Amino acid sequence: AQKVTQAQTEISVVEKEDVTLDCVYETRDTTYYLFWYKQPPSGELVFLIRRNSFDEQNEISGRYSWNFQKSTSSFNFTITASQVVDSAVYFCALSGSGDYKLSFGAGTTVTVRA
Amino acid sequence: KAGVTQTPRYLIKTRGQQVTLSCSPISGHRSVSWYQQTPGQGLQFLFEYFSETQRNKGNFPGRFSGRQFSNSRSEMNVSTLELGDSALYLCASTNIRTAGLGTDTQYFGPGTRLTVL
Numbered sequence: 477a478q479k480v481t482q483a484q485t486e487i488s489v490v491e492k493e494d495v496t497l498d499c500v501y502e503t504r505d506t507t508y509y510l511f512w513y514k515q516p517p518s519g520e521l522v523f524l525i526r527r528n529s530f531d532e533q534n535e536i537s538g539r540y541s542w543n544f545q546k547s548t549s550s551f552n553f554t555i556t557a558s559q560v561v562d563s564a565v566y567f568c569a570l571s572g573s574g575d576y577k578l579s580f581g582a583g584t585t586v587t588v589r590a
Numbered sequence: 591k592a593g594v595t596q597t598p599r600y601l602i603k604t605r606g607q608q609v610t611l612s613c614s615p616i617s618g619h620r621s622v623s624w625y626q627q628t629p630g631q632g633l634q635f636l637f638e639y640f641s642e643t644q645r646n647k648g649n650f651p652g653r654f655s656g657r658q659f660s661n662s663r664s665e666m667n668v669s670t671l672e673l674g675d676s677a678l679y680l681c682a683s684t685n686i687r688t689a690g691l692g693t694d695t696q697y698f699g700p701g702t703r704l705t706v707l
Contacts, residue, residue, distance in 0.1 A: 511695070519678055521698035567633065576623055576684060577646050578696060580633035 478503045480570050482581035490589050495555045497584050499568030502549065505529075507573040510544065510551045515583070516564045524566075527551060558588045592617065594683050594699030602705045608669040611702045615662050615683030622664040623696060624656060627678040636679075639664055640686065668704075676706045 479502040489495050501510065512524040525537065527544050534543050539559075543552045555562055568581040595614045603609050615622050624636040635648040639658035656666040662683075668675055682696035 513698070518700065519703070520700045521680060521682075523695055523697060526695055575646065576621055576638045576640075576696065577635045577648070578623075578625070578633075578682075579635070582632050 478505075478508075478570050478572065478579040480568050480579050480581035482568055482584050484584045485582075486585045486587070488587045488589065489558055491560060492557050493588075495558050495562070495586055495588075497553045497555075497566050497568070497586070499551045499553065499581060500549055501551060501568070501570045503570060503572065505572040509571050509573075511569040511571075511578070512542070512551075512553045513567045513569060513580075514564045515567065521567070525553070555586075558586075560588050560590050562586060563588045594681055594697055596679075596681050596699040596702050598702060599700065600703050600705075602707060603671050604707050605671055605673060607671050608667060609671060609704060610665050610667045611679055611681075611704070613664045613666075613681030613683075613699060615664070615681075616685070616697060619683035619685045619697075620662050621684040621686050622658055622662065623682045623684070624664070624666050625680045625682065626650075627680060627701070628674075628676070633680075636666065671706045673706050676704060678703050 481500045508529045510527045513521045515521050539556045541554045565583045565585050567583045569578040571578050597612045621640045623638040627633045637656050638646040642658045653669045658664045678701045680698050680701045682698045684694050684696050
């Protein structure tokens with residue numbers, strides 16, 4: 477069974493602060509895929525980033541960056557210089573190879589205050 | 591390219607009724623997945639269809655069913671509605687480029703908010 481844990485329920489920051497979201501996962505698959513999605517109040521899940529288990533290189537994409545550490549089963553996500561429009565619920569998700577079933581964490585609500 | 595569309599966006603039903611929700615994937619995407627989102631259980635996988643075949647199913651009762659048409663559009667049906675079926679139902683489409691391997695990214699629609707009274 478696959479499991480994703482997002483320990484942070486809510487995070488509140490002031491605009492321009494950095495926000496780091498924690499994600500810890502459990503899986504028996506040797507090949508798996510990790511995702512971060514954003515859900516604004518409108519309800520639609522918006523894809524942000526994806527990482528394959530066999531690629532531990534961490535990257536930066538605009539104001540987003542992520543830290544994938546296989547040794548600790550963590551896939552943390554950082555928003556740099558947060559903006560009010562970043563206010564949303566952020567979900568970490570996991571799927572196995574050839575498996576189009578996403579297992580989601582409970583989500584972290586991020587509130588960015590002006 | 592148009593995104594995933596879901597109809598209707600909002601629906602109110604009463605207990606015991608049945609409901610059908612529709613999802614049109616992104617053009618060219620042949621895999622469609624369905625998820626249920628509730629405050630108590632979070633986001634849960636319902637099922638996934640590819641080429642009109644259900645390939646994977648989540649842990650939901652048989653009242654939840656789905657199908658996919660030859661144009662990749664999908665519908666899900668919930669029969670004998672219960673109060674607990676009130677939820678946001680999300681559909682996602684995937685452009686499967688590596689059949690059997692994966693996984694490619696799932697892109698979600700705006701969802702159908704179902705309220706059961």
